Amino acid sequence: MIVDRARIARLLPETYQAAIPPENPSIAPAGATPKRPLAAVLEVMEVLQAPAENALATLDAHIDPMRAPPSFTLMLARWLDLDRYLDWTGGRPGEGAPRYAAGLGRLRLLCLEAAELARWRGTRRTLERILTVATGLSGFTVEENPPGPKGVARSFHLRVVAPAAAQPLADLVRRIVDEERPAYTTYDIEFLPA
Numbered sequence: 001m002i003v004d005r006a007r008i009a010r011l012l013p014e015t016y017q018a019a020i021p022p023e024n025p026s027i028a029p030a031g032a033t034p035k036r037p038l039a040a041v042l043e044v045m046e047v048l049q050a051p052a053e054n055a056l057a058t059l060d061a062h063i064d065p066m067r068a069p070p071s072f073t074l075m076l077a078r079w080l081d082l083d084r085y086l087d088w089t090g091g092r093p094g095e096g097a098p099r100y101a102a103g104l105g106r107l108r109l110l111c112l113e114a115a116e117l118a119r120w121r122g123t124r125r126t127l128e129r130i131l132t133v134a135t136g137l138s139g140f141t142v143e144e145n146p147p148g149p150k151g152v153a154r155s156f157h158l159r160v161v162a163p164a165a166a167q168p169l170a171d172l173v174r175r176i177v178d179e180e181r182p183a184y185t186t187y188d189i190e191f192l193p194a
Helices: 005-011 015-017 036-055 059-061 072-077 104-119 126-133 163-181
Strands: 142-145 158-163 186-190
Touching: 005 036, 015 059, 036 059, 072 104, 072 142, 104 126, 126 142, 126 158, 126 163, 158 163
Parallel strands: 158 186
Antiparallel strands: 142 158
């Protein structure tokens, strides 16, 4: 629904509506000036409403992470509590511009799957899935209670085995494991040799 001059005029009290000149100047009463103050105010109101109207008309394109503009995708990531995986050009959170180490396309996919991943958060399968979606690489495995140096199982410990191609994203992998693992567990991350 576009809010134009005519719609705005219908919202005014009858006294004001009566003072609005007709749109077609050829049918205007004799001696009427085509640009009265009220007509000018209606024009301004129409122009001021246009950006909001355009945003509402394309709202679905903003909410869909696959079609949202890049800056809005970053906002969606913040709304979905994924901003903890963003890097900042200033070196610290909130300083400079945010960016995602694995690229905007990966962040879009992560936003798309955020609800399902949050639903099963803290499970081995979800940790493997989020690492795969977040980096775009397959081959992550999570071993629960792996054997320690003496061959005895290490209770409440995880060993995350990452593919060699994930090495450039090591900081992102570490942050994901740190945030998505069960809180009571410790962990090691091991990158496979190239």
